[in-house]
Amino acid sequence: MTEPTASSAPETEMTASVARRVAARIALTGGVAILVVGVVIAAAADSIPLWAQLLPFAASVLVLGFPHGAVDHLVLPRARSRPITPRDLAFVGSLYLVVGGLYAIVWWRAPAAAFAAFIALTLVHWGQGDVYALVALAGADHLRTRAVRALTAFVRGGIPMLVPLIAFPAEYAFVAQALVGLFDPAAATALEPAFTLEARFAVGAFLATAILGSLAFGLHRADDRGPWLLDAGETLGLVAYFAVVPPILAIGLYFPFWHSLRHILRAMLLDGQTSGRLARRCFAGAFSRFARDAAPLTAGALVLFAVLALAIPTTPATPADLLGLYLVGIAVLTLPHVVVVTLLDRRIGLWTPRSRS
Ligand SMILES: CC1=C(/C=C/C(C)=C/C=C/C(C)=C/C=O)C(C)(C)CCC1
Numbered sequence: 275m276t277e278p279t280a281s282s283a284p285e286t287e288m289t290a291s292v293a294r295r296v297a298a299r300i301a302l303t304g305g306v307a308i309l310v311v312g313v314v315i316a317a318a319a320d321s322i323p324l325w326a327q328l329l330p331f332a333a334s335v336l337v338l339g340f341p342h343g344a345v346d347h348l349v350l351p352r353a354r355s356r357p358i359t360p361r362d363l364a365f366v367g368s369l370y371l372v373v374g375g376l377y378a379i380v381w382w383r384a385p386a387a388a389f390a391a392f393i394a395l396t397l398v399h400w401g402q403g404d405v406y407a408l409v410a411l412a413g414a415d416h417l418r419t420r421a422v423r424a425l426t427a428f429v430r431g432g433i434p435m436l437v438p439l440i441a442f443p444a445e446y447a448f449v450a451q452a453l454v455g456l457f458d459p460a461a462a463t464a465l466e467p468a469f470t471l472e473a474r475f476a477v478g479a480f481l482a483t484a485i486l487g488s489l490a491f492g493l494h495r496a497d498d499r500g501p502w503l504l505d506a507g508e509t510l511g512l513v514a515y516f517a518v519v520p521p522i523l524a525i526g527l528y529f530p531f532w533h534s535l536r537h538i539l540r541a542m543l544l545d546g547q548t549s550g551r552l553a554r555r556c557f558a559g560a561f562s563r564f565a566r567d568a569a570p571l572t573a574g575a576l577v578l579f580a581v582l583a584l585a586i587p588t589t590p591a592t593p594a595d596l597l598g599l600y601l602v603g604i605a606v607l608t609l610p611h612v613v614v615v616t617l618l619d620r621r622i623g624l625w626t627p628r629s630r631s
């Protein structure tokens with residue numbers, strides 16, 4: 275299951291398939307690197323100060339994180355192998371304005387509900403990103419049906435969103451307060467039931483069942499064990515990572531170097547020139563072309579964050595406030611971004627695989 279590549283350079287199917295293999299290798303390298311770095315830091319340091327945990331988030335403004343969504347106006351026409359028209363730009367622009375704008379209103383009116391929705395949205399989005407990488411980059415044939423893909427998406431998005439709740443409830447509550455408190459300092463009390471031992475135990479049991487179920491079912495269906503082993507290794511590696519690495523640092527590394535890197539590779543494969551450079555292992559060339567594509571809207575996102583900082587009821591003063599602001603801004607941008615990614619998924623039938631059994 276592959277996306278067509280644009281024909282800005284004469285590209286053969288073989289070049290595209292080499293580019294995909296190279297992309298799969300880069301995705302795995304980035305993923306393994308953060309798992310190792312995160313676990314080593316967690317093992318070596320007794321406690322990591324908040325400012326240090328925030329560094330990867332700060333870097334993600336320019337490195338991979340923000341830019342991964344800043345090509346949303348280019349990817350759909352490229353996936354259709356058509357030139358980019360003013361209509362495409364108007365479509366994505368109004369999507370961001372309307373969908374992002376409506377969700378911003380929810381943050382003002384009901385911040386605790388907006389936070390819960392943000393966790394659910396991230397779970398779905400990070401899950402869909404990993405299913406794409408498994409199916410289209412790694413060629414996973416054990417994810418043949420829509421049901422098993424949906425279960426895998428729940429697992430892959432559920433690990434970063436739910437393992438920290440089980441392993442680090444105090445840090446989770448701190449981050450929830452940082453976001454919700456920007457709008458209403460008292461509203462986060464509505465989230466307290468989620469942090470009780472009973473709730474965390476139930477979430478843990480549910481997630482563990484989903485993980486074991488997805489891997490067991492996948493093993494049963496796998497003709498080629500290689501991608502299944504990759505899936506199982508990544509899944510268990512992520513569980514260990516989110517169970518031991520303090521969550522602000524863990525997510526600060528995961529967001530750019532796992533989720534965003536995979537999406538950027540997907541976007542690169544849609545562009546004939548970048549994909550050709552990947553196939554030739556000209557990484558500097560591929561990433562600089564991507565950076566050029568992403569630069570204008572990365573700058574646009576920065577302007578939006580400045581507007582948000584001025585508009586919220588509190589003036590952000592502490593590192594926690596800045597993290598809250600960063601995440602609320604990301605939340606508002608993520609909802610329309612998910613619509614674009616879902617349309618991309620639809621084009622390759624990611625959620626309507628041919629096999630039903
Ligand atoms: C930082 C952090 C959290 C939330 C992070 C979220 C929700 C990030 C979403 C990022 C997105 C959607 C990026 C775009 O793809 C948790 C889980 C509360 C645990 C404590 C640390």
Ligand SMILES: [Fe+2]
Pocket residue numbers: 342343399403533534537611
């Ligand atoms: Fe994304």
